[in-house]
Structure formats: structure tokens, C-alpha cells
Amino acid sequence: MVNVRVFFKKKGVIRxxxxxxxxxxxxxxxxxxxxxxVYTNGFNPRPKIVFAQPLSVFHESEYEIFDIKINEDTPxxxxxxxxxxxxxxxxxxxxxxxxxLKLSDCNSARYKLTFMTKKNxxxxxxxxxxxxxxxxxxxxxxxxxxxxxxxxxxxxYEQDKDVVLxxxxxxxAEYLNPNYIAIFLKDNNLIDDYRVLRLCLLNKAGKPxx
Numbered sequence: 001m002v003n004v005r006v007f008f009k010k011k012g013v014i015r016x017x018x019x020x021x022x023x024x025x026x027x028x029x030x031x032x033x034x035x036x037x038v039y040t041n042g043f044n045p046r047p048k049i050v051f052a053q054p055l056s057v058f059h060e061s062e063y064e065i066f067d068i069k070i071n072e073d074t075p076x077x078x079x080x081x082x083x084x085x086x087x088x089x090x091x092x093x094x095x096x097x098x099x100x101l102k103l104s105d106c107n108s109a110r111y112k113l114t115f116m117t118k119k120n121x122x123x124x125x126x127x128x129x130x131x132x133x134x135x136x137x138x139x140x141x142x143x144x145x146x147x148x149x150x151x152x153x154x155x156x157y158e159q160d161k162d163v164v165l166x167x168x169x170x171x172x173a174e175y176l177n178p179n180y181i182a183i184f185l186k187d188n189n190l191i192d193d194y195r196v197l198r199l200c201l202l203n204k205a206g207k208p209x210x
Contacts, residue, residue: 001038002070004079005210007095011060014090019054025088026066032086035079038069052103052201052209053171056179061198065209067099100210101203107172108152108206110199113181115163117191124163125156127190134180134187147184150176163191168202 010022017025030037030047039045052065070079080096087093115124132148150170157164169176182194201209 002073003099004068004070004076005097005099006066006068006083006093007097008064008066008087009060009062009092009094010055010064010090011062011092012090014088015058015060018057019051022055022091023049023051026091029083029086029088029091030068033082035074035082036071038071050103052106053109053175055198056177056196059178059196059198063198063200063208065103065201067103097210103209105203106201106209107170107204108168108202109171110153110166110168110202111178112197112199113165113167113178114159114195114197115165115182115185115191116193117163117185119163119190121156121158121163124165124185124190127185127188128154128165128181132181132184134184136180147176147180150174151181166199168206171201172204 014022014025027047027049030049037047040048048069050067055061055064076096076098080093083093083096117124128148128151130148131146132151133144133146135142136145136147151167153166153168155166165181169178178196182191182196185191185194203209
């Protein structure tokens with residue numbers, strides 16, 4: 001039995017599907033691939049698959065991960081070719097390797113947030129360089145909190161008349177959805193719309209999760 005870590009991009013029209021639908025699409029692709037994937041037990045066996053941090057609907061990503069197990073010792077080049085050939089449009093497998101760290105070692109994520117706005121870049125930067133209080137929701141509770149300590153390494157720049165923020169957000173025990181940053185700006189009438197691109201998943205040392 002071999003552990004396999006698959007790295008992929010999620011871009012284009014597939015950003016409109018949920019994480020659950022993404023899982024279903026990839027499981028169907030695994031069934032088409034012909035790989036001897038390890039299955040769960042029970043009345044409804046399905047490929048054993050574990051994903052890294054879920055990606056919200058409408059978000060795109062340059063760096064997503066899922067882990068599978070394969071019964072036979074298949075060369076990673078063959079696994080890569082088979083997966084590339086069966087993935088639906090918008091899911092681009094770009095690497096296949098053995099896992100180095102656990103997926104639970106994901107501690108943060110790097111994002112690119114593009115804001116459509118009539119404001120100046122200085123207005124957006126000023127708003128996000130102080131306290132950022134939002135109504136943060138969980139499955140069991142909701143409360144107002146300052147999310148600014150969960151945002152680090154901020155870079156602001158302009159691109160095609162839009163304002164862009166690249167930043168590292170907490171994605172470990174405390175997870176910050178980048179939507180909260182945009183909601184804060186919208187509530188303060190600073191942006192009209194926004195797009196989110198996840199650039200990378202990072203380990204506790206701030207390096208790409210491998």
C-alpha cells in the first residue's frame with residue numbers, strides 16, 4: 001500500500017461548486033482513472049481520500065491537496081498521467097508525490113484578494129492596517145471579534161484598476177476565511193466586489209505544505 005499526495009489547481013467555472021461537490025467530482029475521476037485505490041469498508045465503499053483545507057464556493061486556488069492510498073506500487077509518473085487524463089475542466093493536477101508532512105500540519109494559507117473599488121489603494125490599506133472587527137460565525141456560535149491578528153505579511157498593489165491584497169491567513173486551529181476581510185470592507189462601503197485566489201497552503205514553518 002502506497003500513500004500518494006496529489007497537488008492540484010481549482011480555477012475557472014469550477015469555482016462555483018462547493019467543497020462537497022468537488023470531492024464527488026474527484027472521486028468520480030478516481031473511479032475512471034483505473035488506479036488500484038484503497039476503498040473504505042462497509043455497504044457503500046468509496047475511495048479513501050483526505051483533503052487539506054476546504055475551499056469556499058467562488059474561490060479559486062493555485063495549490064490544493066488531497067491524499068489517497070494505492071494498493072500497488074505504481075510509479076508516481078504513471079499516477080500523474082492517469083489523474084491528469086480524467087480530471088474535469090477546472091481541476092488541474094500539477095504534481096504527485098509521497099506525503100512529507102501530515103495534512104494537519106497546515107498552519108496558514110497565502111491568498112490574493114482582488115478588490116473592485118472606486119477607492120484609492122491608500123483607503124483600502126488604511127482600513128486593513130488597524131483593528132478589523134467582524135461578526136465571525138462558527139457551527140455553534142457567532143460573535144464579534146478582531147481578525148487582524150490572524151492576518152500577516154500583507155502586500156498591497158494595483159492591478160488593472162483593481163486593488164490587490166496578498167496576505168497570509170491563519171488556517172490551523174484558528175481558521176480565517178478570507179471572505180471576512182471582504183465583508184469588512186463592504187460593510188464600510190470601500191469595495192463593490194472581490195475575487196479570492198488561494199496561492200499556497202503553508203506548514204508551521206511558513207513553507208509550502210509538501
